Amino acid sequence: MRNKLFKLFFSVCTILFIVSCIDELNVDALEEQNLLVVEGYINTNFGPHEFLLSKSAKYGNVFEGFIQKEAGATLWVRDDLGNQSFLTEVRTGVYWTDEDFKAEVGRTYTLFIETGDGKSYSSLPDKVVAVPEINESFALFTKLPSLDSTDFDSGIEIFAKFTDPEDELNYYAWFLKGVYIINTSPEKYVERGPFGNPLPMPKDCCEKCFVSETVKQNTFSILKDNLSNGQENIQKVGFISDDGGRFQTKYMVAIEQLSLTKDAFSFYKLLNNQISIDGDIFDPPPASISGNIINLDNPDEAVIGYFHASDVASDTLFVEADFLNETQLPRQINDDCRVLDNSVVEEPHFWQ
Numbered sequence: 001m002r003n004k005l006f007k008l009f010f011s012v013c014t015i016l017f018i019v020s021c022i023d024e025l026n027v028d029a030l031e032e033q034n035l036l037v038v039e040g041y042i043n044t045n046f047g048p049h050e051f052l053l054s055k056s057a058k059y060g061n062v063f064e065g066f067i068q069k070e071a072g073a074t075l076w077v078r079d080d081l082g083n084q085s086f087l088t089e090v091r092t093g094v095y096w097t098d099e100d101f102k103a104e105v106g107r108t109y110t111l112f113i114e115t116g117d118g119k120s121y122s123s124l125p126d127k128v129v130a131v132p133e134i135n136e137s138f139a140l141f142t143k144l145p146s147l148d149s150t151d152f153d154s155g156i157e158i159f160a161k162f163t164d165p166e167d168e169l170n171y172y173a174w175f176l177k178g179v180y181i182i183n184t185s186p187e188k189y190v191e192r193g194p195f196g197n198p199l200p201m202p203k204d205c206c207e208k209c210f211v212s213e214t215v216k217q218n219t220f221s222i223l224k225d226n227l228s229n230g231q232e233n234i235q236k237v238g239f240i241s242d243d244g245g246r247f248q249t250k251y252m253v254a255i256e257q258l259s260l261t262k263d264a265f266s267f268y269k270l271l272n273n274q275i276s277i278d279g280d281i282f283d284p285p286p287a288s289i290s291g292n293i294i295n296l297d298n299p300d301e302a303v304i305g306y307f308h309a310s311d312v313a314s315d316t317l318f319v320e321a322d323f324l325n326e327t328q329l330p331r332q333i334n335d336d337c338r339v340l341d342n343s344v345v346e347e348p349h350f351w352q
Helices: 002-015 262-275
Strands: 036-040 050-055 074-079 084-086 088-091 094-096 108-114 120-123 134-144 153-163 171-183 190-192 198-200 208-214 221-224 232-241 250-260 293-295 312-320
Touching (some): 153 250, 171 232
Antiparallel strands (some): 036 050, 250 312
């Protein structure tokens, strides 16, 4: 199906993903490399702010092997006043700042990394620029055309309305996070016997969970205000697809409107251009995009990643299932709902 093929293509692109800037790397396609991948940023909300470290599959004519999470590294953030904040590894390859850590508008921040094998990396400094508040946010139901009359893609488009400051050049990015209720059927759980025969093994718990996610987009939603300086803007900031699970009852979407520096905007723009290149999904991956993170002992080493520090304005929407004109068939999950990633049975304190 078209949607599945696109997801495969996008997953290849995102291996060369978040957080890298601006000039294309001259990588010998015949030389295989395991590249360090750094994903994450800080903003002016209180933490924890999350960073992911991994080693990419071997980069050459094809991707080989698997992405490996990078454990045992030391990460810290330093501002232009010399204040330092160290991160904690909460899961393999996942690092968090302290909960009371937040960036400040006007300050400049640098990310430092020491990997378990003794390599030292640093980002270039990134300054926090102020971002305007979101005046209003809203959703629209969208049904995408399909060649198959019995099948369709659908979901909700998310929009943010804000007033751009006058007499200055501003750069923006938007990211979406979501929480939704999913219902499963643990009483129908089945295991396979020694000869592949189904063995009913009903579970007592749990059929209702709250699932949290970072919403993946086909491209990054970014804006340069050269054509709308000082005006009120209505910006489409993302699309949330109906996968048969998200809109069973209610979906909460949290919108983050971030400020970017010119260099960070240039990175995301170049990355969007690369993602949108038409081609066969089985072609060799496109050349990676260099970022603002360098190996201090070997500056020629390719690193995937762009560290940025942003001001943030936030807004939240709750979307009921009946807001969608049509919904996909519900996902049938015959298991404890807690087996799903980032799922809990406790209702979040912010739930309405």
